[in-house]
Amino acid sequence: MDWNTFTFDYRYEFNGLLPRIVAIEANKEAALNLVLPPDWKQQLDRLNRVRAVYGTTALEGNPLSEAEVSKQLEILDEQGGGTPQTSKLTREQVQIINSSLAQAWVRQRFQPGSPLIEVSDILEMHRMVTEHSDTKDNIPGEFRTFDGTVGSPEAGGVHKGAPYTEVVRLMDDYVRFVNSRKMIEGEHPVIRALLAHFFLVTIHPFGDGNGRVSRLVEAGILYQNGYNIHGFYGLSNYFYRHELEYKTALQKSRANIPFDVSWLIGFGIDGFAQELKGINNFIKTKLNRVVYRTVLVRNYNKRIGTRRRLLNQREYSLLEVLINETEPTDPFSDSPSKKLRFTELVASSYVQGAYRKVTTRTFHRELLRLANLGFITFVRDESVQDWIVELDFKAIGKY
Secondary structure (H helix, E strand, C coil): CCHHHCCCCEECCCCCCHHHHHHHHHHHHHHHCCCCCHHHHHHHHHHHHHHHHHHHHHCCCCCCCHHHHHHHHHHHHHCCCCCCCHHHCCHHHHHHHHHHHHHHHHHHHCCCCCCCCCHHHHHHHHHHHHCCCCCCCCCCCCCCCCCCEEEEHHHCEEEECCCHHHHHHHHHHHHHHHCCHHHHHHCCHHHHHHHHHHHHHHHCCCCCCHHHHHHHHHHHHHHHCCCCCCCCCCCHHHHHHCHHHHHHHHHHHCCCCCEECHHHHHHHHHHHHHHHHHHHHHHHHHHHHHHHHHHHHHHHCCEEECCEECCCHHHHHHHHHHHHHCCCCCCCCCCCCCCEEHHHHHHCHHHHHHCCCCCHHHHHHHHHHHHHHCCEEEEEECCCCEEEEEECCCHHHHC
């Protein structure tokens, strides 16, 4: 690559992208049209914060688990979001705190309608993500003063960033490119965000933190254009879950001049569509369970005889237990319920207590009755040699 004649030229195949862009817009509109209770919004926002921070730091080799990331953010929230005493934290913990604070700053800076991105914004993002943690060959908030490489043979090869003597000029050109009419009016916002990400890590202006900053720039552009529905999030978690594909896509996009970014754009669009779909899954799962509970109350109070309700007390309570026990492990997944084995249900404290004074036959009879009424389903899973008990949300429409 000749950096003296470098230009922000790129190409990609648009064929095949249109249906995926339509899917993004459809999921965006579906989420926008839903008014969420405040506690749902807070939970969704927090889950997205944890996923974004975990994903972007894990991509850079941070070993802390998602649960540990969540714990650090809880501590940060309890302190009111202020900068903690870094001397009491490990380098990895500081990276987590830094990424969360930088994410909050980007969210505030890139509100819809805010001014376009400037070089000073990028320098501030870098300062925030690397301060007190990434000190080797790196000065927080300043461009690098040495030449370097990035990448690995297993992820498509090694890339040499721009000569450090050209970084200031190239970053000025970069901001003009990202804010150009061609980008703002000619490209879909998700494609613009992905191109901004790609060209920043290609220039590689910093000693460390280039990936984290590029993903913040990407998330800021998406947020500024109204693509962060019911919370602040981006593609970091998706990139981490598909790390090799992500890093290979970046390297493959640099293989030819002008840059052929077809694979990266397709990969990123698919990822963002999945993220938006996950948001809708979260909302749908919440709504299903709220309405299902309402249906249970109504049918517990519904009399079908002088001494008989549609659901008796044990049946009603058993369904309440199932609602809690089948809460999805991943609230963004396509599956509305966690699979619960029949043997696990039998061994639960509720079943052991509620059916202690009656026969096993009574328990089986009531469980089958709930299935016949359409409140639950049984599916045989031969891989575990057991029946799987699941809620049947079609009961919402039936009752």
